[in-house]
Amino acid sequence: MSDPVVAGKNPIEATLEAGEYWWCSCGRSRNQPWCDGSHAGTDFTPLRFRLEAKETVWLCTCKHSANPPYCDGAHELLD
Numbered sequence: 027m028s029d030p031v032v033a034g035k036n037p038i039e040a041t042l043e044a045g046e047y048w049w050c051s052c053g054r055s056r057n058q059p060w061c062d063g064s065h066a067g068t069d070f071t072p073l074r075f076r077l078e079a080k081e082t083v084w085l086c087t088c089k090h091s092a093n094p095p096y097c098d099g100a101h102e103l104l105d
């Protein structure tokens with residue numbers, strides 16, 4: 027599997043309503059942190075996640091989190 031594109035080196039804070047979301051895992055989306063279909067032709071697929079209630083979350087943009095779609099601090103270890 028190829029490496030994802032590092033779309034950013036800081037997470038995006040988002041207050042989201044309950045519902046289903048598609049997080050970009052390839053890093054190519056121009057609408058970070060959401061999938062825009064740019065993974066087409068790559069090994070990547072978007073990650074679907076669901077929130078049961080309104081919540082403020084920190085979404086990974088570096089695509090190296092071990093707990094996607096959430097930031098786990100991995101961006102601090104990137105060059």
Ligand code: FES
Nearest residue numbers: 086087088097100
């Ligand atoms: S932005 Fe990816 S781990 Fe923080």
